[in-house]
Amino acid sequence: MRESAETRQARIAEVVRERGVARITDLADELGVSVVTVRRDVEELAQRGEVRRGHGVARSLRPMPxxxxxxxxxxxxxxxxxxxxxxxxxxxxxxxxxxxxxxxxxxxxxxxxxxxxxxxxxxxxxxxxxxxxxxxxxxxxxxxxxxxxxxxxxxxxxxxxxxxxxxxxxxxxxxxxxDHAYGVHLALGHLVDLGHRRIVLAARDDSPTARVIRVEFAGQTAARGLADGCRAILSSPTAGPDPLVADPRAVDLAETVAECGATAVLIHSDMDALVLVRGLQAAGISVPGRCSVVAYNDVVADMGSVPLTAVAPPKxxxxxxxxxxxxxxxxxxxxxxxxxxxxxxxxxxxxxxxxxxxxxxx
Missing domain, CATH: 3.40.50.2300 (Response regulator)
Incomplete structure (x- = not known):
């Protein structure tokens, strides 16, 4: 006669208490039931606070030795x-x-x-x-x-x-x-769909994330046939690899937009974006009337005078x-x-x- 779920779960709980950790597949073999059944039992035991679920294992609530x-x-x-x-x-x-x-x-x-x-x-x-x-x-x-x-x-x-x-x-x-390559793809796709063809990237260059964004912007604008109308600058004087050294890439964003006729900017990060948007507005470049802005990170992008469209990683x-x-x-x-x-x-x-x-x- 097959034992009841209650009895089986009690046996599982006892084994886990004795061993500290038990693999789901091992429990299924020892009890003569399917892995699915043991997973369901462990889930119920975890919900009752009798064991902890792990990746393919059940763990005791008591510390190991x-x-x-x-x-x-x-x-x-x-x-x-x-x-x-x-x-x-x-x-x-x-x-x-x-x-x-x-x-x-x-x-x-x-x-x-x-x-x-x-x-x-x-x-x-x-x-x-x-x-x-x-x-x-x-x-x-x-x-x-x-x-x-x-x-x-x-x-x-x-x-x-x-x-x-x-x-x-x-x-x-x-x-x-x-997947920051996909993040750049989302930003560019949104701007291109709106009709923008001249887009400036104002990005940091002081982390692996920043480097991926810069590389992907160059590659993806080229793939879309937009490279000639798109430039990349530094988003802040302290956004380079060495924040103590003046970086020549930290040019004025408003001047860059006016000079190259850009109608949109992608800015990493959105902390820098809030500062740069104020600079655009102070120079008489309205957002989004004269220049659309997409921020990257979405930490505080919604808190500016103009809530910013933003790429939002699943932080x-x-x-x-x-x-x-x-x-x-x-x-x-x-x-x-x-x-x-x-x-x-x-x-x-x-x-x-x-x-x-x-x-x-x-």
Whole structure:
């Protein structure tokens, strides 16, 4: 006679309590039922607060022996200072960690070289058992310099809004980032559909995200046959790889728009966008009457005198997904299981249309 769901779930809960972590497929084999049935049972047990669900595993609510010894079941998230873009990612990661019963410790790094390495050392000294990392990487040289020590980490790590090149020593590290190529595609598609053909990019150049946006703008405008009418400038005097050195690309946006006859601007980031829109208006260039504006990031794009149309990366989802990837690694390690394939995930941004874009004036 087949045992009842109540009896089966009690057995699952007991096995998980004894082992600390149990693979769903192993439980199905031992109980002689399907994986689907065990997944459903684990879901019900998790809802009742008897176990925790993991990626392909069920985990005990009680700390594992090594956790009990330290009194800590924590992971750390390391992000650059003054990066409002990642604030929502941090919140998303915090919510996901708390839901999984983990404490998320936040470490803020300064802009000088070696800051991330110092923060990682501190996080590990504090007992972090896994890491979510968003290094500055103002230049590709900085990213290359971090490869050796990052590849030597002895705890699971996930890169958030960063992805190393295939030739990198850390290419086999899990990562999640926004598909910024698609974000540029959304912005250009919206402006072109409105009738714009001369578009200026005013962008930062101090992060992997900024570099992708600049490269994609050049490639995508060329593919659309618009390259001759489109220019790229720096969105702020301090938006280059070295914020302490004057960058010649930081020219006046209003002058650039007037000089090349542009009717639209894509600005990264939207903090810079709010400043540059005021500069356009002060120069007598109305938004969107004379010049449409699309911001990139959508952190505060809706808070200006003219709410800005913006590319909106899934910032909170980046943090949640990063924690999910990290939990998968931690679950496997706890159960003595093989770690499985590395995952590189890209999440698609949205375009939020507001009052700053319109067809070009005739």
């Amino acid at each position: 090594e956790e009990a010894a330290s009194g800590n079941d924590a992971v750390a998230m390391i992000v650059p200072e003054s990066n409002t873009y990642l604030t929502e990612a941090v919140q998303g990661a915090r919510e996901a960690a708390e839901k999984a019963g983990l404490r998320l410790a936040l470490h803020i790094t300064a802009g000088h070289g070696g800051a991330e390495r110092e923060a990682v050392r501190q996080a590990l000294d504090d007992g972090a058992r896994g890491l979510l990392l968003s290094p500055h990487w103002r230049t590709q040289e900085e990213a290359d310099a971090d490869q050796s020590w990052l590849s030597g980490l002895d705890v699971p790590a996930v890169l958030v809004e960063r992805r190393p090149p295939r030739t990198s020593a850390i290419y086999q590290v899990d990562c999640v980032r926004t 909170a989802e980046l943090g949640r997904t990063g924690v999910d990837l990290l939990l998968r690694r931690l679950d496997m390690a706890r159960g003595g299981l093989r770690p499985g394939a590395t995952r590189h995930l890209e999440l698609l941004p949205d375009l939020v249309v507001r009052a700053s874009t319109a067809p070009p004036a005739v």
